[in-house]
Amino acid sequence: MTIDYSHAREMMVEQQVRPWDVLDLRVLDVLARLPREAFVAESHRALAYADTELPLGHGQKMMKPVVEGRMLQALDLQPGEEVLEIGTGSGFISACLGELAREVVSLEIQPELAARARANLDAVKLGANVRIEVADALQWQTTRHFDAVCVTAAVDTLPTLFLNWLRPGGRLFVIRGQSPVMEAVLVKADGSTESLFETDVDYLQGAAPAPQFQF
Template sequence: MNIEQARFNMIEQQIRPWDVLDQDVLNLLSIVKRENFVPAAYRNIAFADLEIPLPGGERMLAPKIEARILQELAVKKTETVLEIGAGSGYMASLLAHRGRSVTTVEISPELAEFAKQNLAANGVTNAQVVEGDGARGWNEGAPYDVICVSGGLPIMPQEFLEQLSIGGRIAAFVGTAPVMKAQIITRVDEKQFRVSDVFETLVAPLKNAVHPSPFRF
């Protein structure tokens, strides 16, 4: 396989048509080598338009979804980032190239170790992997300027909103099957948040994700 041609095709045929037009984001997809974050058995489909299996039964998001979220978050060099769901470490690497520092929280010990190894092997020094349950966010280091939730949330827990700095943004996949909304939630001030629906999709929920109460009053 011609890796560089496959990378070019991914960017031009999958990602750009998905309204990812920020040239800095497109350039970053050439700099951060996606194939280095994919399990060896799936390296030949690193650039395919699909979710790639990860250790422990988890899955890596499709490239166009990762790229679109990265574009919509518009991370600045001065900003601190929290990611929930490290996976392979690929999204954390993209975020680290754009932001000041990244804390990525992973509930699976196997995946946390996989992400740590991938980040170290690819020279990413401003991202740390923390093993833990981030279904309600991660208070240590809060408030964050950017929060990226790399898994589904049936509802948005209040804790995430409280851990966001004023002017900060959350990217999250909110809702349940068959359709979820990729949302960007911006904290306007202490009490106000602005919600923007970016696209519809379906991703696996976070482990221990908060569900709405079944009771009606």
């Protein structure tokens, strides 16, 4: 059976993403254009536009399209801006960010995922303005600052380090808290926080809560 991916993409936008209050036309346009199936393992390609997380290997998953849409909308990226992505994963969000902003630096802790994401981007001729680095974001050092920071996995508590990378007026998207009820928030450089929605996603490696001892 041949899948009509362009139709599946259109249905994803109209039946999943838009009804979940993603109304930013630039974000909807990117999600309607970019071939999400090219960033999914062949064994899961039929589910590329389903309302579900998809395994990427190394214990990582691709977010649901609705969460991706809300995340991109919350960041409100402008064409001249520079973005730091924490957690490259498949490279799909890297591609979206690259379409919405001027430059993207993306950190991925797993070398194999970083290499695959780069290959995914190159295969569909996207991400010319995306640089992927193999790094642990919790240890990464840079003197650079960014207009936006996009964290594509959850943290128990937000590391101060992440906020230090923001320019004045910058903003950071992150999902924080403890499973099964986590909160997606937008944190501004001035420290103000806007609650966006509740969800439940896997933790960034090294950012999970400390195990609780059971007596």
